[in-house]
Amino acid sequence: MGETEGFRGPQVCAIVGITYRQLDYWARTGLVRPSLAEARGSGTQRRYSYRDLVELKVIKQLLDGGLSLQAARKAVQCLRSDVGAPLSSAALVLAGNKSVVAHTGEEVIDLLRGRQGVLNVVAMGGIVDEVDGAIAELAKARARRDNTPTLAAQVSG
Amino acid sequence: MGETEGFRGPQVCAIVGITYRQLDYWARTGLVRPSLAEARGSGTQRRYSYRDLVELKVIKQLLDGGLSLQAARKAVQCLRSDVGAPLSSAALVLAGNKSVVAHTGEEVIDLLRGRQGVLNVVAMGGIVDEVDGAIAELAKARARRDNTPTLAAQVSG
DNA sequence: TACGTTCATCACCGGGGTGTAGTTACGTGT
């Protein structure tokens, strides 16, 4: 049945805004693998958890922000090691090879002061929002197709 | 004679901390080209200005900070367009595809607030300092070799 | 004229993908 336990590859791509090949590549190279179900051969399905989605979106944002995938790998590691934090209100800060999750704005500003070199800052709140939004959008679209196929016929006709 | 008008390739590498091949590649691909004298065939010399050195160092820092060369290219463009600013006290801020040179700490903090996505911040002051330091170091080393070869002989003997 | 710098060129490598053509498993209709 259509019991959506987690998210499948193509859905994930739509939600986080990457290509399927990218998602595939990242899974193959171990950057983010589907934590609910790994693919076990052709025809099987990867199942990504919500947390996976957030990680993926973070990576996507980092790439858009000009960071290399190398850097993104480290960032993700950091994000994982910061267990059980209230993500939405935090900021991920990368300072050279050290990365930290700052939970208050003050922390970030402290890092800025006196720091030399490059600082990369990403606000988690916005990311979580975007992911949630995309999921909602997707659910709506699916509901439209599942419940009212006649409507679709009307529209197209 | 050894009249050092500007800086030659190998010196530049020593000062900014990159490999010669990198410098060469960057010059060939137009990222930073020697503004005092372009190479005109094998055996000629590239001559880099002080400003070039600073640009190169910025790029180096950005790379160390995890940014892609793509992003660094844009950053440099921005840095160039911000003419005649007192570099040492400024900060270069990259926000997605827009980049700005912020001349006060307040500006940076403003950018942080309410901004979603990734923000890359690099303090120019530290960079200028590092470049100056490296140049001084180089000059000292050269003076040692030029003025007191006997001393060098003593040390090595 | 011989030599040592310095630069140019070429072939090549690894990372990060992409496009296309298979190969399955799932879900479904019968």
Added chain:
DNA sequence: ACACGTAACTACACCCCGGTGATGAACGTA
């Protein structure tokens, strides 16, 4: 219960970027 169509994953060949190493060619200078 079974065949079938299709969605999803895999494998392979290929591309571009950012370099690197080796080699060769031009200077200036002794």
